[in-house]
Amino acid sequence: MNLGISFQIAKTHLLTKKSQTLIAMLGVTFGIAMFLIMISVISGVNKFLEDSALDATPHVRIYKEITSNHPSLIEEANPTNFNVIYHQLPKNELSNIKNGLQIAASIEKEPSVLGVSPQISSQVFFNKGPIPVAGQIAGVEVLKEDKLYNLKKRMKSGSMEALLSNPNGILMGKILARNLNVKVGDKITVTTPTGSLKLVKIVGIYGFGIQTVDGVKCYANISMVQEILQKDKSYVTDIHIKMKDSQAALNYAKVLKNQYGYKTQDWAEANSAFLAGDKIRNGMVIIVSITLLVVAGFGIYNIMTMNVVSKMKDIAILKATGFGGKDIVSIFLIQSIIIGFFGALLGILFGFGLSYALSTMPFDAGDFLDIKTFPILFQGKYYVMGMAFGIITTIIAGYMPARKASKIDPVAILRG
Amino acid sequence: MNVLSASHINKYFYEPEKFQVIKDISFEANKGEFLSLVGKSGCGKSTLLYILSTMDTDYDGSLIMNGQQLTGKTQDQLAAFRNEHLGFVFQFHFLLPEFTVLQNVMLPALKLGKYSAKEIEERAYQKLKLVDIHEQALKQSSKLSGGQQQRVAIARALINDPSIIMGDEPTGNLDKKNSEIVFEIFKQIAHENNQTIIAVTHDPDFAKGSDRIIEMSDGQIISK
Numbered sequence: 001m002n003l004g005i006s007f008q009i010a011k012t013h014l015l016t017k018k019s020q021t022l023i024a025m026l027g028v029t030f031g032i033a034m035f036l037i038m039i040s041v042i043s044g045v046n047k048f049l050e051d052s053a054l055d056a057t058p059h060v061r062i063y064k065e066i067t068s069n070h071p072s073l074i075e076e077a078n079p080t081n082f083n084v085i086y087h088q089l090p091k092n093e094l095s096n097i098k099n100g101l102q103i104a105a106s107i108e109k110e111p112s113v114l115g116v117s118p119q120i121s122s123q124v125f126f127n128k129g130p131i132p133v134a135g136q137i138a139g140v141e142v143l144k145e146d147k148l149y150n151l152k153k154r155m156k157s158g159s160m161e162a163l164l165s166n167p168n169g170i171l172m173g174k175i176l177a178r179n180l181n182v183k184v185g186d187k188i189t190v191t192t193p194t195g196s197l198k199l200v201k202i203v204g205i206y207g208f209g210i211q212t213v214d215g216v217k218c219y220a221n222i223s224m225v226q227e228i229l230q231k232d233k234s235y236v237t238d239i240h241i242k243m244k245d246s247q248a249a250l251n252y253a254k255v256l257k258n259q260y261g262y263k264t265q266d267w268a269e270a271n272s273a274f275l276a277g278d279k280i281r282n283g284m285v286i287i288v289s290i291t292l293l294v295v296a297g298f299g300i301y302n303i304m305t306m307n308v309v310s311k312m313k314d315i316a317i318l319k320a321t322g323f324g325g326k327d328i329v330s331i332f333l334i335q336s337i338i339i340g341f342f343g344a345l346l347g348i349l350f351g352f353g354l355s356y357a358l359s360t361m362p363f364d365a366g367d368f369l370d371i372k373t374f375p376i377l378f379q380g381k382y383y384v385m386g387m388a389f390g391i392i393t394t395i396i397a398g399y400m401p402a403r404k405a406s407k408i409d410p411v412a413i414l415r416g
Numbered sequence: 417m418n419v420l421s422a423s424h425i426n427k428y429f430y431e432p433e434k435f436q437v438i439k440d441i442s443f444e445a446n447k448g449e450f451l452s453l454v455g456k457s458g459c460g461k462s463t464l465l466y467i468l469s470t471m472d473t474d475y476d477g478s479l480i481m482n483g484q485q486l487t488g489k490t491q492d493q494l495a496a497f498r499n500e501h502l503g504f505v506f507q508f509h510f511l512l513p514e515f516t517v518l519q520n521v522m523l524p525a526l527k528l529g530k531y532s533a534k535e536i537e538e539r540a541y542q543k544l545k546l547v548d549i550h551e552q553a554l555k556q557s558s559k560l561s562g563g564q565q566q567r568v569a570i571a572r573a574l575i576n577d578p579s580i581i582m583g584d585e586p587t588g589n590l591d592k593k594n595s596e597i598v599f600e601i602f603k604q605i606a607h608e609n610n611q612t613i614i615a616v617t618h619d620p621d622f623a624k625g626s627d628r629i630i631e632m633s634d635g636q637i638i639s640k
Binding site: 316 | 469
């Protein structure tokens with residue numbers, strides 16, 4: 001088999017039917033370009049959602065789970081007896097982590113830990129005027145919290161540091177602030193579940209770009225929240241941990257759970273809805289891409305089959321003059337590969353161009369997401385994949401007509 | 417010295433019903449011999465020629481060319497054999513229309529790969545000169561007249577210096593003048609280059625001028 005001569009024949013065939021060649025190429029180009037745009041947009045969205053969700057959640061959260069599912073004393077004492085208990089009341093249980101501050105301090109010494117923020121969190125009502133708006137208040141050491149969540153960068157107005165100098169100050173989420181119609185400097189009343197009231201001053205407004213945070217949460221000094229909840233100075237309910245490597249957190253959460261006996265939650269568990277969404281979107285990309293490529297493949301199959309039919313005489317004469325079956329296959333397969341290669345190359349250029357254009361297009365997602373343009377992820381591996389898909393599809397689509405060509409009986413054609 | 421020996425060739429057509437088209441044919445051809453294969457339409461002469469050409473492998477009997485037993489070889493082996501040892505001229509020229517005259521002639525030699533591309537080009541020019549068409553070498557083959565194309569087809573058949581050249585009514589589609597030209601070329605090839613020619617023909621003048629006439633009737637050779 002002599003590939004050089006097959007290549008020369010293939011090239012001549014392609015060049016003499018330029019428009020047909022171009023149409024076949026454009027089929028591949030369109031398929032690959034759409035594949036690249038879709039995968040860039042969807043992986044961009046996935047990454048954006050993942051980042052913004054991960055930014056606002058700790059890698060590991062330690063908290064105490066309050067349940068009233070306790071066996072009664074009698075059950076514990078006589079487990080084999082037949083005990084009847086009416087109206088068992090749960091015992092009063094504090095939701096704090098005992099020695100929370102010491103636990104936080106010892107976790108902070110771990111080299112793999114980026115930051116630890118012990119905090120006290122509670123459901124509250126914010127009152128401005130007669131209407132209570134439900135929300136959540138987190139008492140934090142604001143500098144530690146900043147280390148975990150980059151609070152300083154997320155301030156929309158006011159300043160984070162103002163919290164340090166103002167014991168009765170709070171930082172409010174921007175959607176909550178808009179709902180309450182308050183701005184920096186305004187005062188509002190906070191009502192705790194236990195009924196105590198406190199007048200606080202808004203010193204800053206922040207935005208994470210996540211509705212479930214910006215619409216409910218306020219930050220305050222830990223001492224102030226301990227005070228309005230009437231708790232002591234060591235009372236903390238949550239410990240938030242950020243690791244240097246987010247994957248390591250999955251294991252570390254289990255270690256902490258065993259070590260301290262409190263409930264732990266890692267970021268993957270907290271964001272399982274987001275991660276499930278990722279999987280669904282990725283699945284969609286694959287399905288739609290395969291469909292596009294199959295369509296492009298059928299286009300090539302049709303054009304190459306037509307090509308073979310119109311070249312029956314030529315094939316017969318090539319066979320008569322000594323070209324074997326493999327030579328014929330390679331002549332037509334090379335044509336498909338050339339179409340696939342240049343089609344895919346063009347598709348990559350178009351795909352990149354269009355996704356770049358899309359990435360500069362303004363996109364207003366409202367309060368729900370903090371985003372200005374379409375989130376698009378440019379990754380070399382997608383372009384390599386696109387190229388490989390394009391070529392593989394054309395090889396498969398081109399092989400069948402090529403095989404058909406090699407099976408042509410020259411006698412039947414040459415005898416006329 | 418014989419270059420081709422066919423013995424006890426039988427062939428059947430199965431459509432629309434079983435019919436024996438070649439009946440136990442045996443014959444030999446010598447080196448440098450110009451053979452004509454004649455007979456009425458449907459007598460099986462073309463069928464016999466395509467069996468001899470190795471393209472039709474559906475027959476009984478045995479076929480030996482250049483001392484090689486060809487019966488039973490695979491299609492690709494036969495293609496390689498045709499490339500090196502056989503040349504074909506058909507009633508219709510069957511040139512590749514997208515290629516130039518020169519490229520058409522060069523293709524079988526490029527496939528054989530015995531010489532470098534430059535040498536092949538030189539040889540192709542020689543063959544084109546032999547059939548007096550070398551001035552059109554760089555033209556698209558589809559731009560030539562029928563007679564000119566047939567001469568290009570002869571040059572293509574000669575490019576690998578095959579020992580046997582087969583023609584299926586090589587002058588069947590040509591006017592008298594062009595027929596004569598083709599005939600003269602064939603004669604020259606046989607007698608000067610010592611290459612064997614086996615041509616199926618309906619042209620009595622063509623047959624008369626050849627060295628030997630094999631006449632067929634009803635699937636059998638009636639005179640050698």
